[in-house]
Amino acid sequence: MRYQNVPWIILLIATLCVQVGLAQDQTVITRIAFGSCANQTKPCPIWEVMAEYRPQLTLLLGDNVYADQLNGRMQPATPERIVAAYAVLQADPGFTQLRSQTQLMATWDDHDYGANDAGGDWVHKQASAQAFHDFLGTPPDADIRQQAGVYQARVFGPPGKRVQVIMLDTRFFRSELPQAETPKPGFRARPYLPQTGPDAQLLGDAQWQWLEQQLRQPAEVRLIGSSIQVLSDEHPFEMWANFPAERERLYDLLRQTEASGVVLLSGDRHLGEISLDPNAVSYPLYDLTASGLNQGYQGWRLPEPNSKRFAALPFGNHFGSIEIDWDANDPLLSLQLRLENGQIGVQAIVPLSVLVAEPRPLPRPAGVLSPAEVLTGEVGQAVVVQMPVRAGRDLAAPRRILLNSQQNYAAESNLTVVVQNTALTGVHEDAKLNRFLNQTVRATGEITLYNGRKQVEVKRPEDLEIVPR
Ligand SMILES: [Fe+2]
Structure with missing residues (x-):
């Protein structure tokens, strides 16, 4: 093939693609x-x-x-x-x-x-x-x-x-x-x-x-x-x-x-x-x-x-x-x-x-709890929970991030993971809610009570990870 023909051949292929509808508009x-x-x-x-x-x-x-x-x-x-x-x-x-x-x-x-x-x-x-x-x-x-x-x-x-x-x-x-x-x-x-x-x-x-x-x-x-x-x-x-x-x-x-x-x-x-x-x-x-x-x-x-x-x-x-x-x-x-x-x-x-479609649930390893299982747990219990983050809040003074498993934080089925400022160092130094939103997180912490509702508190950076899809 002579090299000066190459542009023509590319043009011909492109034209054929358009004609048979292969090229995306x-x-x-x-x-x-x-x-x-x-x-x-x-x-x-x-x-x-x-x-x-x-x-x-x-x-x-x-x-x-x-x-x-x-x-x-x-x-x-x-x-x-x-x-x-x-x-x-x-x-x-x-x-x-x-x-x-x-x-x-x-x-x-x-x-x-x-x-x-x-x-x-x-x-x-x-x-x-x-x-x-x-x-x-x-x-x-x-x-x-x-x-x-x-x-x-x-x-x-x-x-x-x-x-x-x-x-x-x-x-x-x-x-x-x-x-x-x-x-x-x-x-x-x-x-x-x-x-x-x-x-x-x-x-x-x-x-x-x-x-x-x-x-x-x-x-x-x-x-x-x-x-x-x-x-x-x-x-x-x-x-x-x-x-x-x-x-x-x-x-x-x-x-x-x-x-x-x-x-x-x-x-x-x-x-x-x-x-x-x-x-x-x-x-x-x-x-x-x-x-x-x-x-x-x-x-x-x-x-x-x-x-x-x-x-x-x-x-x-x-x-x-x-x-x-x-x-x-x-x-x-x-x-x-x-x-x-x-x-x-x-x-x-x-x-x-x-x-934005919610990701399908990711498999949970043995011993890692769902939000529903955490909500039936005991206050003071140490748990590992895996959940999708559907909503939440960035809070200041002290800086912390709330991650909610449900859109409506007041829903009975909602579990909030509180990422305390002590966990927001190292890999999570610049983290805001946006990093976690629509992701699945795995969090290790203790069940505590806030306004009568159970939540999980995360205090160390290594206790919070985004589960890869
Ligand atoms: Fe009709």
Whole structure:
């Protein structure tokens, strides 16, 4: 090989990588738009507003077209009608403008899949998937075209500022979802009956395995798009709560993979709301529902029951946006729902440090106690305890550090390890709480009492160590 050819060969390889999607997009993402429920048979001026917002990345969460509408009535689609519906959307000037200036990722929901509330038994699902990929511009030879289901993921940005987008497919594999005979009080719709049997599935095994692989990829922010709501429990429509074991499996997987920075995005509901579950995983889990690019409820309505609601946007068409301030000391995520004029309707601002997964428990050698075991011990007893540090305090005069095993120091199950100033010498000379936070520590000391609560006091530097993972 002649050496002057080497740069050309490198360029050729790089070009091929880009073409087959191997190269990771290094753009630092700071501005994302998302939404769902755009009926192509009606005007959709919000596409232009989204274009003016200038997102770097736009995520469509399903019901991106309504292929199952015929003469104003709902009727299961044919493959031809699905293709025709996408063609109408492609010809929309506002959508065309948005698309020309943003990266686009999508999943589908029932109306673009082809039939209202359809699942894995939908007869045209293969043809619908090809129409979906044609609309998205998926290359004809891409593996994803051969895959069952339209789930996909990408990571944008350099290490330290990576945004991973995971788009789930909640339709292709979904098992049957029968309805109850009578409506729930306060609703006209008959509720779906929670499916608990061994065959009840939402994602299917292949997609679950793929999701685990994705969650093990490094990323600072992870946006998981699900066409249907994940957190809400009370309404009678489609939601993950109709498959309680599948939802628990999702939470378990997030815990097992220690995936930090997860924010859920959903659609389908013709309403906007931000739901929050502080207990689903080891950090607050948000579900941003932006549903009504042109199908939002016109007028105002009382928000429906949702015990996990953090904020509601109970009127009008809207889209969602996520802004990331990577330059802040602790990067800030603004999770927003925007009105038809582009103004922020509601938002939650979350420091990225809040969305940190707790490490899974590390093995404890024989004789090393858990916080619960220490709390049943005797005052004056010498113990070695191993625990995760979930919270704490730096104190002055005399200098000491409190390490708490629970977020809430007042919780019955909380054990505080008091690192006295005599222990803050040598290796711990400059230590502050931050060194120990979200780590697992092993501490040797004596059980003492403070305000009637048992604690462990550490007095020598060699009696405190961070357990390596
Ligand atoms: Fe839907």
